[in-house]
Amino acid sequence: MALARETLTINMGPQHPSTHGVLRLVLELEGEVIVSCQPVIGYLHTGIEKEMEHRTYHQNIPLVDRIEYLSSYHEELAYCTAVEKLLGLSVPKRAQYIRVILCELNRIASHLVWLGTTGIDLNVSSLLMYCFRDRERILELSEMVSGQRMMPGYFRIGGVAADLPEEFAPAVRRFLDEFPRRLDEYEAMLTDNLIWRRRHEGVAVLSREDALRYGVTGPTLRASGIAYDVRKAFPYSSYEDFEFDVPTGERGDAYDRYRVRMEEMRQARRIVLQALDRLPDGPVITDDRKVALPPRHELVRSMEAVIHQFKLVSEGIHPPKGEVYAAVESPRGEKGYYIVSDGSNRPVRVRVRAPSFSNLQALPSMVRGGMLADVVVAIASIDIVLGDVDR
Amino acid sequence: MSGSAFPTLLQAFLADRFGEDVLEAHAFRGDATVVVRRERVVEALRALREDPWRFEMLVDLTAWDRFPAEPRFEVVYHLLSPSRGERLRVKTRAPGDDPTVPSAVAVFPGANWFEREVWDLFGVRFEGHPNLVRILMPDDWEGHPLRRDYPLTEEPVEFRGHVPKVPSEIVPRVPPPGEGP
Numbered sequence: 001m002a003l004a005r006e007t008l009t010i011n012m013g014p015q016h017p018s019t020h021g022v023l024r025l026v027l028e029l030e031g032e033v034i035v036s037c038q039p040v041i042g043y044l045h046t047g048i049e050k051e052m053e054h055r056t057y058h059q060n061i062p063l064v065d066r067i068e069y070l071s072s073y074h075e076e077l078a079y080c081t082a083v084e085k086l087l088g089l090s091v092p093k094r095a096q097y098i099r100v101i102l103c104e105l106n107r108i109a110s111h112l113v114w115l116g117t118t119g120i121d122l123n124v125s126s127l128l129m130y131c132f133r134d135r136e137r138i139l140e141l142s143e144m145v146s147g148q149r150m151m152p153g154y155f156r157i158g159g160v161a162a163d164l165p166e167e168f169a170p171a172v173r174r175f176l177d178e179f180p181r182r183l184d185e186y187e188a189m190l191t192d193n194l195i196w197r198r199r200h201e202g203v204a205v206l207s208r209e210d211a212l213r214y215g216v217t218g219p220t221l222r223a224s225g226i227a228y229d230v231r232k233a234f235p236y237s238s239y240e241d242f243e244f245d246v247p248t249g250e251r252g253d254a255y256d257r258y259r260v261r262m263e264e265m266r267q268a269r270r271i272v273l274q275a276l277d278r279l280p281d282g283p284v285i286t287d288d289r290k291v292a293l294p295p296r297h298e299l300v301r302s303m304e305a306v307i308h309q310f311k312l313v314s315e316g317i318h319p320p321k322g323e324v325y326a327a328v329e330s331p332r333g334e335k336g337y338y339i340v341s342d343g344s345n346r347p348v349r350v351r352v353r354a355p356s357f358s359n360l361q362a363l364p365s366m367v368r369g370g371m372l373a374d375v376v377v378a379i380a381s382i383d384i385v386l387g388d389v390d391r
Numbered sequence: 392m393s394g395s396a397f398p399t400l401l402q403a404f405l406a407d408r409f410g411e412d413v414l415e416a417h418a419f420r421g422d423a424t425v426v427v428r429r430e431r432v433v434e435a436l437r438a439l440r441e442d443p444w445r446f447e448m449l450v451d452l453t454a455w456d457r458f459p460a461e462p463r464f465e466v467v468y469h470l471l472s473p474s475r476g477e478r479l480r481v482k483t484r485a486p487g488d489d490p491t492v493p494s495a496v497a498v499f500p501g502a503n504w505f506e507r508e509v510w511d512l513f514g515v516r517f518e519g520h521p522n523l524v525r526i527l528m529p530d531d532w533e534g535h536p537l538r539r540d541y542p543l544t545e546e547p548v549e550f551r552g553h554v555p556k557v558p559s560e561i562v563p564r565v566p567p568p569g570e571g572p
Binding site: 041042045047049050051053054055056059085086088212213214215217226228233234314315316318321322323324325327334336338340342343344345346348349351353357358361362390391 | 419420421422424447448449450451453455456467469473476478480499500501503504512525526527528529536537539541543562564565566567568570
């Protein structure tokens with residue numbers, strides 16, 4: 001008599017602490033083994049893309065902050081870079097360096113959240129406290145610059161909103177001086193920890209071929225052995241000026257992703273230090289009056305400045321007719337903006353290419369045939385942000 | 392792809408292989424774009440994936456609504472060659488009364504969710520897609536929100552004195568100079 005093959009279908013999420021947001025997985029199990037996995041998304045769909053078609057280019061900056069909310073600086077940079085490309089506008093060198101400094105600090109902050117939440121998923125709860133302690137210092141740096149810990153709204157089309165405050169550079173250096181020791185501590189706690197290794201090694205393997213097929217990017221792609229990094233392949237915001245390595249893995253398992261992200265934090269620190277050392281003087285926003293507001297002191301002297309101010313505030317900018325795609329390397333992968341303009345003051349279409357969306361699509365192929373408990377590790381290791389998946 | 396002209400080698404290859412079915416090939420701000428007739432777009436994607444072009448990754452697949460112009464929908468594929476460090480944008484068009492495009496899932500499995508998203512938000516059907524159902528909006532949603540003729544509204548909120556305001560009313564659309572209102 002043939003044994004009937006019995007499977008059990010269970011729901012994981014959307015309210016589950018280890019799905020890192022409102023993600024729902026429909027899992028089909030045979031015992032403890034995953035037969036199939038179907039992610040169900042859309043719980044956090046906010047229609048930001050639609051809303052952006054109804055606002056001017058500048059009004060969209062606070063909206064994009066809320067997409068990949070753990071790395072808002074990258075989100076703003078991607079959007080501003082795309083609009084600047086559409087305008088054919090060059091950004092002052094100082095502004096480019098400031099953007100790099102903030103983005104790399106943001107990368108560290110975002111990876112710390114990943115590390116801490118992975119820790120809590122695997123019951124290393126003290127790790128979360130350590131990581132959030134360090135992240136808090138980066139958020140304070142963000143507050144120093146933009147007035148906001150998260151969702152800064154600091155970048156502008158053509159530059160940044162204001163110059164760095166004087167106390168910023170010393171504070172960043174103080175943090176970065178201590179940071180490697182902290183990272184060493186975490187690595188001493190985890191890298192050769194037997195439990196950590198057993199939970200990560202050989203788990204949620206993503207082959208090179210599958211990574212390409214699903215359009216996976218970021219640390220998840222690099223852990224599978226493909227050294228594709230937007231910062232190196234298509235340098236933006238002066239990344240070609242800095243020396244840094246792109247760490248890669250070989251096996252494409254969760255452990256390789258852990259190693260890649262840990263090294264990325266060290267490389268991010270390296271980039272910030274270089275940018276601080278070589279930070280050029282000069283303006284922090286373009287002097288193109290059709291794009292950026294004139295400075296206050298001009299308003300009292302020049303009628304033209306007043307007209308520009310009025311036009312920018314009441315209408316906004318008018319990029320030429322056309323379409324562009326610009327991408328940056330966010331902590332999760334390639335964050336791209338595809339903008340279609342008809343020459344009016346509002347975009348016709350803004351498409352957000354979300355790295356988490358593509359990375360999540362590869363999840364079923366990672367967990368199939370694995371154990372139920374490893375799904376938690378798999379989700380943590382691709383480090384998705386649901387705001388980014390659903391937009 | 393740097394430079395402002397469409398890469399000549401690629402243009403020659405496409406013209407040779409697809410002839411009249413390549414509707415346009417141009418570059419704007421360094422982004423190379425090729426528009427292919429929808430009947431042969433999947434074939435074009437397959438050819439571009441192979442040697443010597445090696446556009447092995449479908450980075451993004453999306454669409455935009457050209458309403459009221461025709462053909463109304465433009466489906467946009469962003470291809471990337473990680474080994475050669477090049478990008479290419481492939482586009483195809485579908486009319487408003489027959490918004491269907493062949494599915495690219497057989498060439499790029501990653502197109503699966505992207506095509507579901509385009510179906511969900513634009514109502515463009517992908518023929519041959521294994522599971523073309525809504526992905527972001529609720530299953531019982533009516534209409535396709537990212538179409539240009541789908542209005543942006545605000546849900547009424549029960550605050551006293553709150554007047555719902557559509558963002559487009561705060562700064563209205565100003566057409567480019569030389570174009571009527």
